[in-house]
Protein backbone atom coordinates (compact mmCIF):
# COMPACT_ATOMS: atom_id res chain seq x y z
CA UNK A 1 0.00 0.00 0.00
CA UNK A 2 1.45 3.44 -1.00
CA UNK A 3 1.94 6.30 1.46
CA UNK A 4 -1.06 8.10 -0.01
CA UNK A 5 -3.40 5.20 0.61
CA UNK A 6 -2.18 4.93 4.18
CA UNK A 7 -2.90 8.62 4.86
CA UNK A 8 -6.36 8.59 3.28
CA UNK A 9 -9.07 8.43 5.94
CA UNK A 10 -11.31 5.37 6.04
CA UNK A 11 -14.87 6.32 5.17
CA UNK A 12 -18.02 4.26 5.61
CA UNK A 13 -20.62 5.32 3.02
CA UNK A 14 -23.99 3.98 4.09
CA UNK A 15 -25.96 4.36 0.82
CA UNK A 16 -25.20 4.35 -2.89
CA UNK A 17 -24.44 7.96 -3.91
CA UNK A 18 -24.44 9.70 -7.33
CA UNK A 19 -21.55 8.72 -9.64
CA UNK A 20 -19.51 11.95 -9.44
CA UNK A 21 -19.78 11.89 -5.64
CA UNK A 22 -18.55 8.29 -5.42
CA UNK A 23 -15.71 9.16 -7.84
CA UNK A 24 -14.52 11.92 -5.51
CA UNK A 25 -14.87 9.57 -2.54
CA UNK A 26 -12.72 6.93 -4.24
CA UNK A 27 -10.06 9.52 -5.05
CA UNK A 28 -9.73 10.87 -1.52
CA UNK A 29 -10.79 8.16 0.90
CA UNK A 30 -10.38 4.48 1.56
CA UNK A 31 -14.09 3.95 1.22
CA UNK A 32 -16.52 1.16 2.01
CA UNK A 33 -19.25 1.93 -0.51
CA UNK A 34 -22.73 0.41 -0.62
CA UNK A 35 -23.17 -0.61 -4.26
CA UNK A 36 -26.29 -2.63 -3.47
CA UNK A 37 -27.85 0.41 -1.73
CA UNK A 38 -29.11 -1.75 1.15
CA UNK A 39 -30.57 0.17 4.09
CA UNK A 40 -28.33 -1.06 6.93
CA UNK A 41 -29.75 -1.95 10.33
CA UNK A 42 -28.20 -0.44 13.46
CA UNK A 43 -26.27 -3.66 14.08
CA UNK A 44 -24.89 -3.65 10.54
CA UNK A 45 -23.91 0.00 10.89
CA UNK A 46 -22.07 -0.69 14.15
CA UNK A 47 -20.24 -3.63 12.53
CA UNK A 48 -19.40 -1.78 9.32
CA UNK A 49 -18.12 1.24 11.25
CA UNK A 50 -15.34 -0.87 12.82
CA UNK A 51 -11.97 0.73 12.06
CA UNK A 52 -13.53 3.67 10.16
CA UNK A 53 -12.44 7.29 10.63
CA UNK A 54 -15.69 8.77 9.31
CA UNK A 55 -19.12 7.89 8.03
CA UNK A 56 -21.13 9.55 5.27
CA UNK A 57 -24.69 8.74 6.27
CA UNK A 58 -28.26 9.42 5.16
CA UNK A 59 -31.61 10.17 6.78
CA UNK A 60 -32.53 6.48 6.37
CA UNK A 61 -30.25 5.51 9.28
CA UNK A 62 -30.98 6.36 12.90
CA UNK A 63 -27.82 7.30 14.72
CA UNK A 64 -29.40 7.29 18.17
CA UNK A 65 -27.52 7.29 21.48
CA UNK A 66 -27.33 3.49 21.51
CA UNK A 67 -25.76 3.22 18.05
CA UNK A 68 -23.43 6.14 18.74
CA UNK A 69 -22.23 4.39 21.93
CA UNK A 70 -21.34 1.35 19.75
CA UNK A 71 -19.30 3.30 17.19
CA UNK A 72 -15.55 2.68 17.31
CA UNK A 73 -13.18 5.18 18.95
CA UNK A 74 -11.59 5.67 15.53
CA UNK A 75 -14.74 7.25 14.10
CA UNK A 76 -14.49 11.02 14.47
CA UNK A 77 -17.08 12.52 12.14
CA UNK A 78 -20.59 11.76 10.88
CA UNK A 79 -21.37 13.71 7.72
CA UNK A 80 -25.02 13.41 6.82
CA UNK A 81 -26.16 13.65 3.21
CA UNK A 82 -29.19 15.74 4.23
CA UNK A 83 -30.08 19.10 5.63
CA UNK A 84 -32.27 17.46 8.29
CA UNK A 85 -30.42 15.83 11.17
CA UNK A 86 -33.26 14.62 13.36
CA UNK A 87 -31.98 11.07 12.69
CA UNK A 88 -28.81 11.83 14.66
CA UNK A 89 -28.53 12.25 18.41
CA UNK A 90 -26.16 15.20 18.14
CA UNK A 91 -25.79 15.51 21.93
CA UNK A 92 -24.67 11.86 22.17
CA UNK A 93 -22.21 12.40 19.31
CA UNK A 94 -20.86 15.55 20.97
CA UNK A 95 -20.39 13.70 24.26
CA UNK A 96 -18.20 11.20 22.40
CA UNK A 97 -16.29 13.94 20.57
CA UNK A 98 -17.77 12.96 17.19
CA UNK A 99 -18.31 15.89 14.82
CA UNK A 100 -21.62 16.07 12.93
CA UNK A 101 -22.20 17.98 9.69
CA UNK A 102 -25.18 18.38 7.33
CA UNK A 103 -25.81 19.80 3.83
CA UNK A 104 -27.83 23.03 4.01
CA UNK A 105 -28.47 25.51 1.15
CA UNK A 106 -27.90 23.21 -1.81
CA UNK A 107 -31.37 21.63 -1.65
CA UNK A 108 -33.46 24.71 -0.88
CA UNK A 109 -34.63 25.34 -4.46
CA UNK A 110 -35.35 21.68 -5.24
CA UNK A 111 -37.36 21.29 -2.04
CA UNK A 112 -39.26 24.54 -2.56
CA UNK A 113 -40.14 23.31 -6.07
CA UNK A 114 -41.71 20.21 -4.54
CA UNK A 115 -43.57 22.33 -1.98
CA UNK A 116 -45.15 24.23 -4.89
CA UNK A 117 -45.79 20.98 -6.76
CA UNK A 118 -47.65 19.65 -3.71
CA UNK A 119 -49.49 22.91 -3.16
CA UNK A 120 -50.69 23.01 -6.76
CA UNK A 121 -51.23 19.26 -6.98
CA UNK A 122 -53.31 19.17 -3.81
CA UNK A 123 -55.31 22.25 -4.79
CA UNK A 124 -56.03 21.11 -8.32
CA UNK A 125 -56.51 17.40 -7.75
CA UNK A 126 -53.42 16.23 -9.60
CA UNK A 127 -53.57 12.92 -7.70
CA UNK A 128 -57.21 12.07 -8.26
CA UNK A 129 -57.09 13.55 -11.78
CA UNK A 130 -54.23 11.32 -12.79
CA UNK A 131 -55.95 8.29 -11.27
CA UNK A 132 -59.11 9.05 -13.31
CA UNK A 133 -57.11 9.02 -16.53
CA UNK A 134 -55.14 5.88 -15.68
CA UNK A 135 -58.14 3.96 -14.30
CA UNK A 136 -60.44 5.01 -17.17
CA UNK A 137 -62.99 6.55 -14.82
CA UNK A 138 -62.81 9.84 -16.74
CA UNK A 139 -66.04 9.77 -18.74
CA UNK A 140 -66.45 13.35 -20.00
CA UNK A 141 -65.34 16.92 -19.36
CA UNK A 142 -67.76 18.50 -16.91
CA UNK A 143 -68.42 22.16 -15.99
CA UNK A 144 -69.14 21.30 -12.35
CA UNK A 145 -67.25 18.24 -11.22
CA UNK A 146 -64.69 17.44 -10.14
CA UNK A 147 -63.38 20.87 -9.15
CA UNK A 148 -60.23 21.96 -7.37
CA UNK A 149 -59.30 25.07 -5.39
CA UNK A 150 -57.89 28.26 -6.97
CA UNK A 151 -54.31 29.06 -5.89
CA UNK A 152 -53.78 32.52 -7.38
CA UNK A 153 -54.13 35.37 -4.90
CA UNK A 154 -54.66 33.13 -1.86
CA UNK A 155 -52.91 33.39 1.53
CA UNK A 156 -49.99 31.07 2.26
CA UNK A 157 -48.78 30.49 5.81
CA UNK A 158 -45.21 29.22 6.12
CA UNK A 159 -44.10 27.43 9.28
CA UNK A 160 -40.32 27.87 9.51
CA UNK A 161 -39.02 30.71 7.35
CA UNK A 162 -35.48 29.43 6.86
CA UNK A 163 -33.83 28.93 3.47
CA UNK A 164 -36.46 26.51 2.14
CA UNK A 165 -39.38 28.49 3.56
CA UNK A 166 -38.05 31.65 1.92
CA UNK A 167 -37.52 29.85 -1.41
CA UNK A 168 -41.13 28.63 -1.23
CA UNK A 169 -42.34 32.17 -0.49
CA UNK A 170 -40.48 33.47 -3.57
CA UNK A 171 -42.26 30.92 -5.75
CA UNK A 172 -45.65 31.56 -4.16
CA UNK A 173 -45.35 35.30 -4.85
CA UNK A 174 -45.30 34.33 -8.53
CA UNK A 175 -48.85 33.08 -7.95
CA UNK A 176 -49.79 36.42 -6.35
CA UNK A 177 -50.09 34.72 -2.96
CA UNK A 178 -49.93 36.79 0.24
CA UNK A 179 -47.28 35.35 2.55
CA UNK A 180 -47.68 34.92 6.31
CA UNK A 181 -45.01 33.20 8.36
CA UNK A 182 -44.28 31.83 11.79
CA UNK A 183 -40.66 31.54 12.80
CA UNK A 184 -38.65 31.54 16.01
CA UNK A 185 -37.31 34.99 15.07
CA UNK A 186 -38.62 37.69 12.79
CA UNK A 187 -36.64 38.13 9.55
CA UNK A 188 -35.15 41.45 8.55
CA UNK A 189 -37.30 43.42 6.11
CA UNK A 190 -35.09 42.60 3.10
CA UNK A 191 -35.71 38.87 3.63
CA UNK A 192 -39.30 39.28 4.76
CA UNK A 193 -40.28 40.89 1.44
CA UNK A 194 -43.57 42.07 2.89
CA UNK A 195 -44.47 38.71 4.45
CA UNK A 196 -46.54 39.04 7.63
CA UNK A 197 -44.76 37.73 10.74
CA UNK A 198 -46.70 35.89 13.47
CA UNK A 199 -44.79 35.22 16.70
CA UNK A 200 -47.41 32.61 17.68
CA UNK A 201 -48.37 29.82 15.27
CA UNK A 202 -51.92 29.75 16.56
CA UNK A 203 -52.34 33.45 15.63
CA UNK A 204 -51.22 32.82 12.05
CA UNK A 205 -53.39 29.81 11.29
CA UNK A 206 -56.74 31.61 10.74
CA UNK A 207 -54.99 33.61 7.96
CA UNK A 208 -53.86 30.55 5.98
CA UNK A 209 -55.74 29.26 2.95
CA UNK A 210 -52.61 27.14 2.48
CA UNK A 211 -50.13 26.08 5.14
CA UNK A 212 -46.66 24.88 4.14
CA UNK A 213 -44.37 23.29 6.73
CA UNK A 214 -40.63 24.02 6.53
CA UNK A 215 -39.34 23.80 10.10
CA UNK A 216 -36.93 21.16 11.39
CA UNK A 217 -38.24 18.22 13.39
CA UNK A 218 -37.21 18.88 16.99
CA UNK A 219 -38.65 18.25 20.44
CA UNK A 220 -40.40 21.61 20.06
CA UNK A 221 -41.98 20.95 16.65
CA UNK A 222 -42.91 17.24 16.79
CA UNK A 223 -46.72 17.07 16.62
CA UNK A 224 -46.92 20.86 16.14
CA UNK A 225 -49.71 20.58 13.57
CA UNK A 226 -52.16 18.87 15.90
CA UNK A 227 -55.96 18.91 16.23
CA UNK A 228 -55.91 22.38 17.81
CA UNK A 229 -53.78 23.78 14.98
CA UNK A 230 -55.95 22.15 12.30
CA UNK A 231 -59.10 23.53 13.96
CA UNK A 232 -57.63 27.05 13.80
CA UNK A 233 -57.18 26.88 10.01
CA UNK A 234 -60.01 28.23 7.86
CA UNK A 235 -62.42 25.58 6.58
CA UNK A 236 -61.21 24.07 3.30
CA UNK A 237 -57.57 25.03 3.90
CA UNK A 238 -54.79 22.94 2.36
CA UNK A 239 -51.76 21.62 4.25
CA UNK A 240 -48.42 20.91 2.56
CA UNK A 241 -45.46 19.18 4.19
CA UNK A 242 -41.97 18.82 2.73
CA UNK A 243 -40.14 18.98 6.08
CA UNK A 244 -40.61 15.92 8.30
CA UNK A 245 -43.69 13.76 8.79
CA UNK A 246 -43.67 13.80 12.57
CA UNK A 247 -44.29 17.57 12.68
CA UNK A 248 -47.87 16.67 11.76
CA UNK A 249 -50.18 14.66 14.02
CA UNK A 250 -51.45 12.04 11.54
CA UNK A 251 -54.70 11.43 13.44
CA UNK A 252 -55.58 15.14 13.35
CA UNK A 253 -54.69 15.59 9.68
CA UNK A 254 -56.42 12.42 8.51
CA UNK A 255 -59.60 13.18 10.45
CA UNK A 256 -59.68 16.70 8.96
CA UNK A 257 -59.20 15.31 5.43
CA UNK A 258 -61.90 12.70 6.01
CA UNK A 259 -64.42 15.18 7.43
CA UNK A 260 -63.77 17.83 4.77
CA UNK A 261 -62.54 20.37 7.34
CA UNK A 262 -59.43 20.50 5.14
CA UNK A 263 -59.90 20.49 1.37
CA UNK A 264 -56.67 18.60 0.72
CA UNK A 265 -53.11 17.90 1.77
CA UNK A 266 -49.90 17.55 -0.22
CA UNK A 267 -47.36 15.39 1.58
CA UNK A 268 -43.80 14.43 0.65
CA UNK A 269 -42.78 13.24 4.12
CA UNK A 270 -44.45 10.93 6.64
CA UNK A 271 -43.98 9.72 10.20
CA UNK A 272 -42.37 6.27 10.01
CA UNK A 273 -41.85 6.48 6.24
CA UNK A 274 -41.89 4.44 4.07
CA UNK A 275 -44.42 2.65 6.33
CA UNK A 276 -46.88 5.51 6.29
CA UNK A 277 -50.25 5.59 8.03
CA UNK A 278 -52.27 3.45 5.55
CA UNK A 279 -55.32 5.72 5.89
CA UNK A 280 -53.55 8.30 3.69
CA UNK A 281 -53.65 5.90 0.73
CA UNK A 282 -57.45 5.77 0.85
CA UNK A 283 -57.86 9.56 0.83
CA UNK A 284 -58.59 11.01 -2.57
CA UNK A 285 -57.81 14.51 -1.30
CA UNK A 286 -54.27 13.58 -0.22
CA UNK A 287 -51.62 14.15 -2.91
CA UNK A 288 -48.71 11.93 -1.86
CA UNK A 289 -45.06 11.77 -2.93
CA UNK A 290 -42.28 9.48 -1.63
CA UNK A 291 -39.87 12.04 -0.05
CA UNK A 292 -38.73 13.57 -3.36
CA UNK A 293 -37.92 17.07 -2.01
CA UNK A 294 -34.23 17.04 -2.90
CA UNK A 295 -34.46 14.34 -5.58
CA UNK A 296 -32.95 15.93 -8.66
CA UNK A 297 -29.64 14.76 -10.14
CA UNK A 298 -28.12 18.23 -9.74
CA UNK A 299 -29.17 18.62 -6.12
CA UNK A 300 -28.16 15.13 -5.03
CA UNK A 301 -24.68 15.67 -6.54
CA UNK A 302 -24.46 19.06 -4.79
CA UNK A 303 -25.47 17.44 -1.48
CA UNK A 304 -22.77 14.80 -1.86
CA UNK A 305 -20.14 17.40 -2.74
CA UNK A 306 -21.17 19.50 0.25
CA UNK A 307 -20.87 16.50 2.58
CA UNK A 308 -17.41 15.77 1.12
CA UNK A 309 -16.34 19.42 1.54
CA UNK A 310 -17.18 19.03 5.22
CA UNK A 311 -15.23 15.77 5.51
CA UNK A 312 -12.24 17.18 3.60
CA UNK A 313 -12.12 20.23 5.85
CA UNK A 314 -12.33 18.10 8.95
CA UNK A 315 -9.46 15.86 7.85
CA UNK A 316 -7.43 18.93 6.82
CA UNK A 317 -7.68 20.05 10.47
CA UNK A 318 -10.17 22.84 9.69
CA UNK A 319 -13.63 23.58 11.03
CA UNK A 320 -16.19 22.19 8.52
CA UNK A 321 -18.51 24.86 7.13
CA UNK A 322 -21.62 22.92 8.18
CA UNK A 323 -20.54 21.70 11.61
CA UNK A 324 -23.53 21.15 13.92
CA UNK A 325 -21.75 20.60 17.22
CA UNK A 326 -18.80 21.99 19.09
CA UNK A 327 -16.27 19.24 19.22
CA UNK A 328 -12.83 19.99 20.52
CA UNK A 329 -9.93 21.20 18.47
CA UNK A 330 -10.09 20.67 14.71
CA UNK A 331 -6.32 20.92 14.42
CA UNK A 332 -6.15 17.57 16.23
CA UNK A 333 -8.44 16.00 13.64
CA UNK A 334 -5.93 16.65 10.86
CA UNK A 335 -3.82 13.98 9.20
Ligand code: DGY
Pocket residue numbers: 059081082083084085107243293294
Ligand atom coordinates in the same frame (compact mmCIF):
# COMPACT_ATOMS: atom_id res chain seq x y z
C1 DGY B 1 -32.99 16.33 3.84
O1 DGY B 1 -31.95 16.69 3.29
O2 DGY B 1 -33.22 16.52 5.04
C2 DGY B 1 -33.98 15.62 2.98
O3 DGY B 1 -35.22 15.59 3.57
C3 DGY B 1 -33.49 14.24 2.70
O4 DGY B 1 -33.48 13.52 3.88
